[in-house]
Amino acid sequence: MRITLLTVGRLRKSPELSLIDDYLDRFAKTGRSLGLPPVQLVEVEDKRGGGMAAEAPLIERAIPQGSFVIMLDERGEQPSSPEFAQRIAALRDQSRDICLIIGGADGLAPALRNRADWQISFGRMVWPHMLVRVMLAEQLYRAASILAGSPYHRA
Template identity: 35%
Template sequence: MPAWVEAGVAEYRKRLPAEINFEIKELPLPKRGKNTDIRRAISQEGDAMKAAIPSGDHVVALDVLGKGVSTESLSESLRRWQMDGDNISILVGGPDGLSESCLAIARQKWSLSAMTLPHPLVRVIFAEQLYRAWTILNNHPYHR
């Protein structure tokens, strides 16, 4: 990832309290050529993602066809997850999206935007929104 992405994510990770462990597990994308079977590639990426999800995690898939989520609803979800003691895995697909098997295990499917966002930007946006959601729960002035 470009340095600006790492710096942006690091900034919001630093701001979050210790009880919110924001970790990114980057999975290597298999090489693709012009003759790559896209369906097979998506399936293989999905298998790798599912293998990386810790057992018992609440899975949320970021998908263009998912439900639009506001900062306030993310804040409410964060509150609920903290109260329930849930660990969360947020899935971001490869260049062709998430596999059907990943979408099937997701308890929720969210869309960050109706626009297609580049993966580096998704990382920074989600980190900032997670921090913003936490500030709402804690009456911190950042959200205003």
């Protein structure tokens, strides 16, 4: 099993990068005993500024073949943290690779969105791209802590 976090844009040294690194490190440590591998971060970037149409083929090429594709999209389902954790556990139990995708500032091209196995949302509000990365990294760690039975998630 592999877990890939596929994002548009390159994150430079910043407070957001520190948070992402911290949560993904926590996930790796907590997930190890649960059979969850460390998250591999893959960043793609369209330097010409072509928006979602130009980003779609870059994303498509970077999706590991055979992965269960989870895309973040404002129109997606809004699972609870325990529901998200259970989906991750079910995919682990099926030995499925997971690819979580965060699009660029304009979102994801409709044809690419249709390729998703699951679309999820952090709500109808608009969030800055880099904060969505932090929030997803935190939710991955939270999922691992829920599966491990740790008190991090207070239900």
